[in-house]
Amino acid sequence: MPARSAEATLTGSSVEPASALDLAGVVERSPLRDAPFDHIRMEGIFPADFYHALLERFPAPAAFHPLHHHDALRPDGTSTRQRLYLYPESLWRLPRAQRQVWRRVAAALCAPELELAFKRKFRAALENRFQQSAETVPLYPVPILVRDLPGYKIGIHADTLTKAITVQFYLPADASQVHLGTVFHTTRDPDDDRPMTMPFLPASGYAFAVRRKESWHSVPTTTAADGERRSIMLTYYVDQAPRSKLRRRLQRAGIVFGRYPRY
Template sequence: MPADEHFHELRHRDALRADGSSTRLRRYLYPEHIWRLPATVREQWLPLARLLVSRDLQDAFKRKFRRALEARFGCPIDRLSFYPVPIIVRDLPGYRIGIHSDVMKKAITVQFYLPKDESQRHLGTVFHEGSGGEAALRTRQMPFMPASGYAFPVQEEESWHSAKTTTEADGERRSIMLTYFVQNTPQTWLMRRIERFGSFFGVYPNQRT
């Protein structure tokens, strides 16, 4: 794992402490960001960074969610191209996020869990049938286990999920988030690339993940 100084705060309302600091840290995994890491760390992460932004991996997820994606965008998946944004996420004790559905500028959300062992299995993402009432109480929790995770196509008013508040005893919750963003207009195509360029120089979009 890269050292602490290579991470920055991801600030969204649910993650903020009383003093204004955030319980969620992130680091971008674009290949050009990895080159800034020490050589020994770079050797470990660069192949993974290249895989995460690869066309082959995106195509695999597009095939997996073909039906939902074609229904949402109204065209065959062969005509769809998304922009991958990979980050390492470190959730510190006290982190939580309430029930929410991902914003529609996202097409596919993926999270790979990175626990050291099975002791954090109770920290996995909770999926809800709805955002309120009895539907919010009908849940399925993913086990936070090594070599596991989840993925889903983003659809309006669906895929409701949350994360329970972590404690000091739980320790740090580590994962890789891979988000495929929509880039179906000249404006969104350009915006994705401006955000990536800016992130290299420390200008970070405050994307809720």
């Protein structure tokens, strides 16, 4: 029997559901590394046929909105990072074929079993920070599809402590952008730093537990020759303060009407 095409995979009656994307299994299989801080490198995140479908159904630029972060802004005020929140509130605007595949990805990214897999993997770091069982730390997943345009960069930083776990799934078409991976640092001091790059390879990625003055990372400036740097950012925010919960609800309500957070 001939192999099913990407089109048949997406539109046929035997479409693989998002729950069959074994992202939790990928996390479980990825060994924990403690240098320069607790992190994992993930490979084979998506099955090959499904990954091909993702690339074919990548949304058009008009579906994205800009990130107004100082590192991402050009001198004229335009942004080099474009985002699409992978929420139903955003995805309903996509053409049907795109909406089908990205809804499956969104559901897999927000699945409780994936959150638990990350909590188990980073148990020591989470329990040290929050002083409670890792499984009981209240978190809130925010999945975002990202286009980094030429000129994008971000300096060495450790992420705000409103975040608990940072995850990035790389989406290049091939290995030609391997040098565009996020760089992990041992320190912000260039004289003592021992940087380590997470290779920007297809269906690969990384995750780390956010720690103050420890989880230093950066992205070097991309060029026109590099083309777009495409990825999925999945951030687990600490879900504790009532004010934060209210702000997230208002943000998601605003997305329905095309009003997006600036950061």
